[in-house]
Amino acid sequence: MIKIRGLTKRYGEFEALKGIDLDVAPGEFLVVLGPSGAGKSTLLRCINRLCEPTRGDIHVDGQLVTDDSASLRKLRRQVAMIFQHYNVVPRLSVQKNVLTGRLGAMPSLLSWLQVFPRKDIAIAHECLKRVELDEKAELRTDTLSGGQKQRVGIARALAQQPKIILADEPVASLDPKTSRTVLTYLQQASRELGISVVCNLHQIEYAREFGERIVGVSAGRVVFEGGPDALTDDVLHRIYPGLDHGESSSSPMAAATAEPALRQFALEEA
Numbered sequence: 001m002i003k004i005r006g007l008t009k010r011y012g013e014f015e016a017l018k019g020i021d022l023d024v025a026p027g028e029f030l031v032v033l034g035p036s037g038a039g040k041s042t043l044l045r046c047i048n049r050l051c052e053p054t055r056g057d058i059h060v061d062g063q064l065v066t067d068d069s070a071s072l073r074k075l076r077r078q079v080a081m082i083f084q085h086y087n088v089v090p091r092l093s094v095q096k097n098v099l100t101g102r103l104g105a106m107p108s109l110l111s112w113l114q115v116f117p118r119k120d121i122a123i124a125h126e127c128l129k130r131v132e133l134d135e136k137a138e139l140r141t142d143t144l145s146g147g148q149k150q151r152v153g154i155a156r157a158l159a160q161q162p163k164i165i166l167a168d169e170p171v172a173s174l175d176p177k178t179s180r181t182v183l184t185y186l187q188q189a190s191r192e193l194g195i196s197v198v199c200n201l202h203q204i205e206y207a208r209e210f211g212e213r214i215v216g217v218s219a220g221r222v223v224f225e226g227g228p229d230a231l232t233d234d235v236l237h238r239i240y241p242g243l244d245h246g247e248s249s250s251s252p253m254a255a256a257t258a259e260p261a262l263r264q265f266a267l268e269e270a
Protein backbone atom coordinates (compact mmCIF):
# COMPACT_ATOMS: atom_id res chain seq x y z
CA MET A 1 0.00 0.00 0.00
CA ILE A 2 2.95 2.30 0.73
CA LYS A 3 6.39 1.85 -0.85
CA ILE A 4 9.16 4.19 0.24
CA ARG A 5 12.59 4.15 -1.37
CA GLY A 6 15.64 6.23 -0.50
CA LEU A 7 13.64 8.84 1.43
CA THR A 8 15.86 11.67 2.60
CA LYS A 9 14.71 14.87 4.29
CA ARG A 10 17.00 17.79 5.05
CA TYR A 11 16.06 20.81 7.10
CA GLY A 12 18.79 23.22 5.99
CA GLU A 13 22.07 21.47 6.78
CA PHE A 14 20.44 18.94 9.10
CA GLU A 15 19.49 15.54 7.66
CA ALA A 16 16.44 14.32 9.58
CA LEU A 17 15.83 11.24 7.36
CA LYS A 18 18.84 9.47 5.87
CA GLY A 19 17.59 7.18 3.11
CA ILE A 20 14.55 5.32 4.44
CA ASP A 21 13.29 2.22 2.60
CA LEU A 22 9.98 0.93 3.89
CA ASP A 23 6.94 -1.03 2.70
CA VAL A 24 3.53 -1.07 4.35
CA ALA A 25 1.11 -3.83 3.30
CA PRO A 26 -2.64 -3.29 2.77
CA GLY A 27 -4.46 -3.52 6.11
CA GLU A 28 -1.24 -3.75 8.12
CA PHE A 29 -0.90 -2.11 11.56
CA LEU A 30 2.69 -0.87 11.53
CA VAL A 31 4.23 0.81 14.57
CA VAL A 32 7.15 3.21 14.13
CA LEU A 33 9.11 3.24 17.35
CA GLY A 34 11.96 5.55 18.25
CA PRO A 35 13.26 8.21 20.60
CA SER A 36 12.39 11.87 20.44
CA GLY A 37 14.00 13.52 17.42
CA ALA A 38 14.53 10.21 15.56
CA GLY A 39 12.53 11.43 12.57
CA LYS A 40 9.19 9.63 13.11
CA SER A 41 6.98 12.69 12.55
CA THR A 42 9.07 13.77 9.57
CA LEU A 43 8.53 10.32 8.04
CA LEU A 44 4.73 10.59 8.39
CA ARG A 45 4.74 14.19 7.15
CA CYS A 46 6.69 13.13 4.05
CA ILE A 47 4.21 10.30 3.36
CA ASN A 48 1.24 12.68 3.33
CA ARG A 49 3.28 15.50 1.78
CA LEU A 50 2.85 17.92 4.67
CA CYS A 51 6.55 18.24 4.07
CA GLU A 52 8.36 17.78 0.78
CA PRO A 53 11.00 15.02 0.69
CA THR A 54 14.49 16.13 -0.31
CA ARG A 55 15.15 12.88 -2.21
CA GLY A 56 13.47 9.52 -2.72
CA ASP A 57 10.20 8.10 -4.02
CA ILE A 58 6.95 7.32 -2.26
CA HIS A 59 4.33 5.17 -3.96
CA VAL A 60 0.82 5.02 -2.46
CA ASP A 61 -1.47 2.30 -3.77
CA GLY A 62 0.87 1.74 -6.72
CA GLN A 63 1.05 5.42 -7.76
CA LEU A 64 4.13 7.58 -7.44
CA VAL A 65 3.22 10.64 -5.35
CA THR A 66 4.38 13.88 -6.95
CA ASP A 67 3.85 17.52 -6.04
CA ASP A 68 1.36 18.19 -8.84
CA SER A 69 -2.10 19.12 -7.64
CA ALA A 70 -3.94 16.06 -9.07
CA SER A 71 -1.50 13.70 -7.34
CA LEU A 72 -1.81 15.60 -4.04
CA ARG A 73 -5.63 15.68 -4.23
CA LYS A 74 -5.70 11.91 -4.72
CA LEU A 75 -3.23 11.42 -1.86
CA ARG A 76 -5.33 13.58 0.50
CA ARG A 77 -8.40 11.45 -0.23
CA GLN A 78 -6.53 8.20 0.45
CA VAL A 79 -4.57 9.19 3.54
CA ALA A 80 -6.08 10.36 6.85
CA MET A 81 -4.17 11.71 9.82
CA ILE A 82 -4.54 11.37 13.59
CA PHE A 83 -2.61 13.85 15.76
CA GLN A 84 -1.21 13.79 19.29
CA HIS A 85 -3.27 16.82 20.33
CA TYR A 86 -6.44 15.60 18.56
CA ASN A 87 -6.81 18.71 16.32
CA VAL A 88 -10.56 18.83 16.96
CA VAL A 89 -12.49 22.12 16.79
CA PRO A 90 -13.54 22.59 20.43
CA ARG A 91 -16.68 24.67 19.89
CA LEU A 92 -18.10 22.40 17.18
CA SER A 93 -20.27 19.40 18.00
CA VAL A 94 -18.74 15.94 17.94
CA GLN A 95 -20.73 15.14 14.78
CA LYS A 96 -19.55 18.31 12.97
CA ASN A 97 -15.95 17.47 13.81
CA VAL A 98 -16.38 14.01 12.30
CA LEU A 99 -18.13 15.48 9.26
CA THR A 100 -15.03 17.57 8.52
CA GLY A 101 -13.53 14.24 7.46
CA ARG A 102 -16.07 14.25 4.60
CA LEU A 103 -15.18 17.71 3.25
CA GLY A 104 -12.62 16.42 0.72
CA ALA A 105 -15.22 14.09 -0.83
CA MET A 106 -17.98 16.70 -1.18
CA PRO A 107 -18.75 19.08 -4.07
CA SER A 108 -16.85 22.31 -3.35
CA LEU A 109 -19.94 24.54 -3.00
CA LEU A 110 -21.49 22.26 -0.38
CA SER A 111 -18.20 21.93 1.50
CA TRP A 112 -17.77 25.74 1.38
CA LEU A 113 -21.29 26.19 2.79
CA GLN A 114 -20.71 23.26 5.17
CA VAL A 115 -24.03 21.74 4.12
CA PHE A 116 -23.64 18.03 4.60
CA PRO A 117 -25.67 15.58 2.49
CA ARG A 118 -27.66 12.93 4.36
CA LYS A 119 -25.29 10.23 3.08
CA ASP A 120 -22.33 11.98 4.77
CA ILE A 121 -24.23 12.40 8.03
CA ALA A 122 -24.94 8.63 7.95
CA ILE A 123 -21.21 7.92 7.39
CA ALA A 124 -20.26 10.19 10.32
CA HIS A 125 -22.80 8.42 12.54
CA GLU A 126 -21.43 5.01 11.52
CA CYS A 127 -17.86 6.14 12.33
CA LEU A 128 -18.94 7.48 15.72
CA LYS A 129 -20.54 4.10 16.44
CA ARG A 130 -17.20 2.40 15.76
CA VAL A 131 -15.60 4.38 18.57
CA GLU A 132 -18.74 4.15 20.74
CA LEU A 133 -19.39 7.88 20.79
CA ASP A 134 -22.62 8.02 18.78
CA GLU A 135 -24.56 9.03 21.88
CA LYS A 136 -22.35 12.12 22.25
CA ALA A 137 -22.81 13.28 18.64
CA GLU A 138 -24.64 16.49 19.56
CA LEU A 139 -22.33 17.57 22.42
CA ARG A 140 -19.73 20.30 22.02
CA THR A 141 -16.37 18.60 21.58
CA ASP A 142 -14.73 20.66 24.35
CA THR A 143 -16.96 18.89 26.90
CA LEU A 144 -15.21 15.55 26.17
CA SER A 145 -12.23 13.97 27.93
CA GLY A 146 -8.85 13.66 26.15
CA GLY A 147 -9.46 10.01 25.31
CA GLN A 148 -12.91 10.81 23.92
CA LYS A 149 -11.46 13.66 21.83
CA GLN A 150 -8.95 11.25 20.34
CA ARG A 151 -11.82 8.84 19.56
CA VAL A 152 -13.43 11.76 17.69
CA GLY A 153 -10.08 12.11 15.88
CA ILE A 154 -10.27 8.43 14.89
CA ALA A 155 -13.92 8.76 13.78
CA ARG A 156 -13.02 11.83 11.69
CA ALA A 157 -10.16 9.90 10.05
CA LEU A 158 -12.51 6.95 9.33
CA ALA A 159 -15.17 9.29 7.90
CA GLN A 160 -12.67 10.14 5.19
CA GLN A 161 -12.91 6.45 4.14
CA PRO A 162 -9.14 6.33 3.69
CA LYS A 163 -6.91 3.46 2.60
CA ILE A 164 -4.22 4.62 5.02
CA ILE A 165 -4.26 6.25 8.46
CA LEU A 166 -1.10 7.96 9.72
CA ALA A 167 -1.22 8.36 13.51
CA ASP A 168 1.45 10.63 15.01
CA GLU A 169 1.87 9.79 18.70
CA PRO A 170 -1.91 9.39 19.10
CA VAL A 171 -1.73 8.41 22.78
CA ALA A 172 1.21 10.51 23.99
CA SER A 173 -1.13 12.78 25.98
CA LEU A 174 -3.25 10.02 27.50
CA ASP A 175 -3.03 7.81 30.59
CA PRO A 176 -2.24 4.09 30.09
CA LYS A 177 -5.80 2.76 30.38
CA THR A 178 -7.20 5.37 27.98
CA SER A 179 -4.24 4.83 25.63
CA ARG A 180 -5.07 1.14 25.33
CA THR A 181 -8.74 1.91 24.69
CA VAL A 182 -7.85 4.39 21.93
CA LEU A 183 -5.33 2.03 20.30
CA THR A 184 -7.85 -0.81 20.45
CA TYR A 185 -10.42 1.26 18.49
CA LEU A 186 -7.74 2.06 15.92
CA GLN A 187 -6.67 -1.59 15.68
CA GLN A 188 -10.27 -2.78 15.29
CA ALA A 189 -10.97 -0.27 12.53
CA SER A 190 -7.79 -1.32 10.72
CA ARG A 191 -8.74 -5.00 10.93
CA GLU A 192 -12.39 -4.65 10.06
CA LEU A 193 -12.02 -2.09 7.28
CA GLY A 194 -8.65 -3.23 5.88
CA ILE A 195 -7.04 0.16 6.47
CA SER A 196 -3.23 0.32 6.67
CA VAL A 197 -2.15 2.15 9.82
CA VAL A 198 1.28 3.67 10.39
CA CYS A 199 1.39 4.63 14.05
CA ASN A 200 4.27 6.53 15.67
CA LEU A 201 4.76 5.54 19.30
CA HIS A 202 7.27 6.07 22.10
CA GLN A 203 5.89 3.37 24.34
CA ILE A 204 7.48 -0.03 23.83
CA GLU A 205 4.75 -1.98 25.58
CA TYR A 206 2.08 -0.54 23.26
CA ALA A 207 4.28 -1.22 20.23
CA ARG A 208 4.46 -4.87 21.29
CA GLU A 209 0.78 -5.10 22.05
CA PHE A 210 -0.63 -3.41 18.96
CA GLY A 211 2.04 -3.54 16.24
CA GLU A 212 1.72 -6.39 13.75
CA ARG A 213 5.15 -5.23 12.65
CA ILE A 214 7.49 -2.72 14.23
CA VAL A 215 9.98 -0.42 12.56
CA GLY A 216 12.64 1.05 14.81
CA VAL A 217 13.93 4.46 13.75
CA SER A 218 17.00 6.08 15.23
CA ALA A 219 18.74 9.26 14.04
CA GLY A 220 16.88 9.22 10.73
CA ARG A 221 17.57 5.59 9.82
CA VAL A 222 15.59 2.35 10.04
CA VAL A 223 17.60 0.27 12.52
CA PHE A 224 15.08 -2.54 13.07
CA GLU A 225 12.19 -4.16 11.26
CA GLY A 226 10.36 -7.17 12.63
CA GLY A 227 7.51 -8.65 14.62
CA PRO A 228 6.79 -7.72 18.25
CA ASP A 229 8.54 -10.88 19.50
CA ALA A 230 11.80 -9.79 17.88
CA LEU A 231 11.93 -6.62 20.00
CA THR A 232 14.68 -7.85 22.32
CA ASP A 233 16.85 -5.78 24.68
CA ASP A 234 19.62 -5.76 22.03
CA VAL A 235 17.23 -4.35 19.48
CA LEU A 236 16.05 -1.72 21.97
CA HIS A 237 19.65 -0.60 22.42
CA ARG A 238 19.88 -0.14 18.67
CA ILE A 239 16.70 1.95 18.63
CA TYR A 240 17.53 3.87 21.81
CA PRO A 241 21.32 4.30 21.65
CA GLY A 242 22.87 5.43 24.89
CA LEU A 243 20.38 3.49 26.92
CA ASP A 244 22.62 1.61 29.26
CA HIS A 245 22.03 -1.28 31.62
CA GLY A 246 23.29 0.78 34.55
CA GLU A 247 20.86 3.62 33.93
CA SER A 248 18.00 1.96 35.70
CA SER A 249 17.49 -0.74 38.25
CA SER A 250 15.01 -2.30 35.86
CA SER A 251 15.68 -3.48 32.30
CA PRO A 252 16.60 -1.07 29.50
CA MET A 253 13.20 -1.82 28.07
CA ALA A 254 11.52 -0.47 31.18
CA ALA A 255 13.78 2.58 31.15
CA ALA A 256 12.89 3.33 27.54
CA THR A 257 9.24 2.74 28.30
CA ALA A 258 9.42 5.28 31.10
CA GLU A 259 10.63 8.03 28.75
CA PRO A 260 7.18 9.39 27.79
CA ALA A 261 6.15 9.49 31.43
CA LEU A 262 9.24 11.55 32.21
CA ARG A 263 8.48 13.84 29.29
CA GLN A 264 4.92 14.22 30.48
CA PHE A 265 6.20 15.06 33.96
CA ALA A 266 8.52 17.67 32.46
CA LEU A 267 5.59 19.17 30.55
CA GLU A 268 3.46 19.32 33.66
CA GLU A 269 6.29 21.00 35.51
CA ALA A 270 6.75 23.55 32.73
Ligand SMILES: Nc1ncnc2c1ncn2[C@@H]1O[C@H](COP(=O)(O)OP(=O)(O)OP(=O)(O)O)[C@@H](O)[C@H]1O
Nearest residue numbers: 011012014016034035036037038039040041042043
Ligand atom coordinates in the same frame (compact mmCIF):
# COMPACT_ATOMS: atom_id res chain seq x y z
N1 LIG B 1 10.70 22.18 10.46
C1 LIG B 1 11.87 21.79 10.95
N2 LIG B 1 12.97 22.55 10.82
C2 LIG B 1 14.17 22.15 11.29
N3 LIG B 1 14.38 20.97 11.93
C3 LIG B 1 13.32 20.17 12.10
C4 LIG B 1 12.00 20.53 11.63
N4 LIG B 1 11.15 19.53 11.94
C5 LIG B 1 11.88 18.59 12.58
N5 LIG B 1 13.16 18.97 12.67
C6 LIG B 1 14.26 18.20 13.29
O1 LIG B 1 14.31 16.94 12.66
C7 LIG B 1 14.56 15.92 13.62
C8 LIG B 1 13.46 14.89 13.58
O2 LIG B 1 12.28 15.51 14.07
P1 LIG B 1 10.90 14.71 14.18
O3 LIG B 1 9.89 15.64 14.75
O4 LIG B 1 10.61 14.07 12.87
O5 LIG B 1 11.31 13.58 15.24
P2 LIG B 1 10.35 12.61 16.08
O6 LIG B 1 11.01 11.29 16.09
O7 LIG B 1 8.97 12.68 15.55
O8 LIG B 1 10.44 13.27 17.52
P3 LIG B 1 9.26 13.46 18.62
O9 LIG B 1 8.91 12.09 19.03
O10 LIG B 1 9.90 14.26 19.69
O11 LIG B 1 8.13 14.17 17.93
C9 LIG B 1 14.69 16.61 14.97
O12 LIG B 1 16.07 16.82 15.23
C10 LIG B 1 13.99 17.94 14.76
O13 LIG B 1 14.54 18.95 15.57
